[in-house]
Amino acid sequence: MxxxxxxxxxxxxxxxxxxNVTIGAYTVVNDNVVIGNNSTIEAFCELGVENTLCDGSPLILGENAYIRSHSVxxxxxxxGKNLVTGHxxxxxxxxxxxxxxxIGTLGDIQGHCEIGDFVKCHSNVHIGNxxxxGNYVWIFPYVVLTNDPHPPSDVLIGCEIQDFAVIATMSVILPGVQIASDTLIGAGSIVGKNVETGWVVAGNPAKPVCEISKIKLKDGSGxxxxxxxxxxxxxxxxxEVEKWLSELNL
Known part of the structure; x- marks a missing residue:
């Protein structure tokens, strides 16, 4: 092989x-694991850890995965294909x-999550159970998606982040909040209410700032x-780029 x-x-x-799979030093690959072609698993990783919440189905990594060291x-x-992680x-x-x-370095995904295509999570992101x-979502460092409305409890209500949304660094999304498509959550925000399509919200508590289309690039181009x-x-x-430009009539 x-x-x-x-x-x-x-x-x-x-x-x-x-x-054409590479597996590094001291990595553990358990029984219930499928690793796709052309993947790299660096040193000191563990794949396919079992617990009482698993249902016997395997861990499946699509082709061209790149898992960096000490990941579990x-x-x-x-x-799907082309998964990339930090350490x-x-x-x-x-x-x-x-x-x-x-998934950036020290990323933490707490399970029972549904994630689309081309999602980019920077370092130290916590995604709650x-x-x-959705697809094409950007989540920047130290963002937390929460799920317990009155901790500690057994009531778990996950957040929903829709296509093309951007969540800036240090933001917290509270349980059950829906972030609609093409939105921007400003840095350091605490978001406790749903965010409508095409809006910027920011602050603690987060409030609408303006329509997202009003923000200009700070490159002098206008x-x-x-x-x-x-x-x-x-x-x-x-x-994908051509599809976007066509949809936006550019």
Missing amino acids: NSKLHPTALISEKAIIGN FYAASNF RVTVREKTTAGHNFQ KSKI RKAYPWRNHFHRGYPQH
């Missing part, structure tokens, strides 16, 4: 390892994500900063 498996790695014979992924989760990431059971998902995240896909295309496939 042309894979490079470090001699110190502990890899179950029941695990399914694709072609539980069983019963499924990721020391934790992902709990029953998380599903589309392709091109990025039962969160739902161009609108949002929708951000008007001008920011790095890392996205050309066919």
Whole structure:
């Protein structure tokens, strides 16, 4: 299978390892794991951790995954192609994500989450249990998606973040809050109410600031900063960019 498996790695014979896979030193790959072709798992990781909340289904990593060192992924989760993580990431059971998902260093996904395509989470992001995240969402460092309306309790109500939303650094989204598409949550915000499409909210408690279309790029061009896909295309496939520009009549 042309894979490079470090001699110190502990890899179950029941695990399914694709072609051209690299697994680093002292990494543990448990029974219930499927690793797609052309993936890299760095040193000191553990894949397929089981607990009482797992249902026996495998951890599935799509092709071209890149998992950096000291990361831990539980069983019963499924990721599309091109998953990329930073170091020391934790992902709990029953998380599903589309392709091109990025999780920054020290990212923490608490399981039972639904995540779309091209979601980008920077470092130290905490995604609470039962969160739902759409496509092309940006979540910046130290953001927290919460889920318990009166902690500690067994009542869990996840947040919902819709397509193209941007959540700036140090923000907290409170349980059950829905962030609509094409919105911006300002840095350091505490968001306790739903946010409508096309708005900027900021503050503690977060309140509407303006329509997102009124924000200009600070590059002297006078161009609108949002929708951000008007001008920011790095890392996205050309066919997606062309689709965006067509939809925006650009």
